[in-house]
Amino acid sequence: MKLPIKKERIFRALCFKEGLNISELSRETGLAKSYVFKVLKELESEGVVWISGKIYVNYDMLIRKWGEFKRYIFERLNPLILDLLIPDGLRKVLKDYAISGPYAEMLIQGETPGKPLIVYIDEKRFLDLKERLLKIGRAGIGYVRIYPYDKAILQGSWLLKGWKIVSIPQLSADIIALGVYADIGLKLFRRWLDAGKRI
Numbered sequence: 001m002k003l004p005i006k007k008e009r010i011f012r013a014l015c016f017k018e019g020l021n022i023s024e025l026s027r028e029t030g031l032a033k034s035y036v037f038k039v040l041k042e043l044e045s046e047g048v049v050w051i052s053g054k055i056y057v058n059y060d061m062l063i064r065k066w067g068e069f070k071r072y073i074f075e076r077l078n079p080l081i082l083d084l085l086i087p088d089g090l091r092k093v094l095k096d097y098a099i100s101g102p103y104a105e106m107l108i109q110g111e112t113p114g115k116p117l118i119v120y121i122d123e124k125r126f127l128d129l130k131e132r133l134l135k136i137g138r139a140g141i142g143y144v145r146i147y148p149y150d151k152a153i154l155q156g157s158w159l160l161k162g163w164k165i166v167s168i169p170q171l172s173a174d175i176i177a178l179g180v181y182a183d184i185g186l187k188l189f190r191r192w193l194d195a196g197k198r199i
Contacts (some may be wrong), residue, residue, distance in 0.1 A: 004073045005150045006031060010039050011066040012155060015169040019054045030152075063169065063189045067176025074177055079118075080133060083142025087117055090144070091162065093132045097121045098157040098166040100174040101145075102181060107161050108171075111184050115143040118174060120166065123148035168192040 009029040013020070017028060022040065026033040043049045048065050050056045084090070087103070101118035105111065121129060126148035133146060156167030165171065168188060175185030 004069075004076065006035070007039055007069065008066070008073065009150070009152050010036060011062065011069070011173065012152070012167070012170060014049070014055065014057050014062060015059070016156065016167075018057070021054050022051070025055065059189075059193055063172055063176065063186065066169075066173040067182065067185060070173045070177035071179070077147055079145040079147045080130065081140055081142055082133065082137035082144040082146065083139075084137040084144050087144060088162075089136045090119060090133075093129065093136060094119070094121060096125065096151075096154065098154050098164045100166045100171050101178065102175065104163070104165045104171055105175055105181070105184060105188065107163060107165065109188065111187075112175075112181050116178075117144045119144065119146045120149040120153045121146060122151045122154075124151075 006029075009031060010025065013025055013028045017024075020028065022033060022037055025040075026036045029036065040049055040051055040055065043062075043065065044051055046061070046065065048058055048061045050058075090097075098120050099117060100120065101116050102112035103114045103117035106114035137144065153166060153170065154164075156170070157164050158167075159165070166174070169192065172185040172189035172192070175188070176182045
């Protein structure tokens with residue numbers, strides 16, 4: 001697992017569980033306490049969290065920071081880019097996956113045109129699946145971006161209209177990272193918070 005992706009586990013855990021302390025956050029993310037502490041101190045200096053025994057979160061700042069950080073991750077990863085006429089073919093090839101980006105948002109609330117489609121698959125299975133994926137679409141062009149990723153990204157995923165979709169916080173961060181629909185990502189995240197942080 002690449003280091004930037006490890007840091008994203010902390011953002012995700014802070015969204016799902018309130019009132020954690022550093023030890024609990026370390027257990028929740030499977031990351032070393034020293035690394036968790038270092039990331040939290042960085043976030044505290046930026047006004048995202050406050051550490052006072054327990055960790056208190058400014059969620060508005062957290063989702064903005066997460067989106068900014070996710071942009072950094074997207075710039076450093078090389079996804080498999082596919083041109084697919086009908087994206088439903090992906091579901092026949094993939095089992096352990098979750099979708100994100102404007103396509104997932106379009107399925108939920110329909111405020112974006114649905115492109116691009118971001119697909120996360122377990123990085124350990126990527127090489128096994130790559131050949132099958134290349135058979136269903138042309139590589140190098142298109143709007144489907146397939147990222148081999150840390151399996152923790154599937155946490156909180158759910159099923160909608162036959163698709164496995166990442167958690168709402170993850171989807172919001174991804175949409176913010178893409179920039180064009182950042183306001184829609186913020187709105188989606190705030191609706192999720194207002195609904196009592198339901199996945």
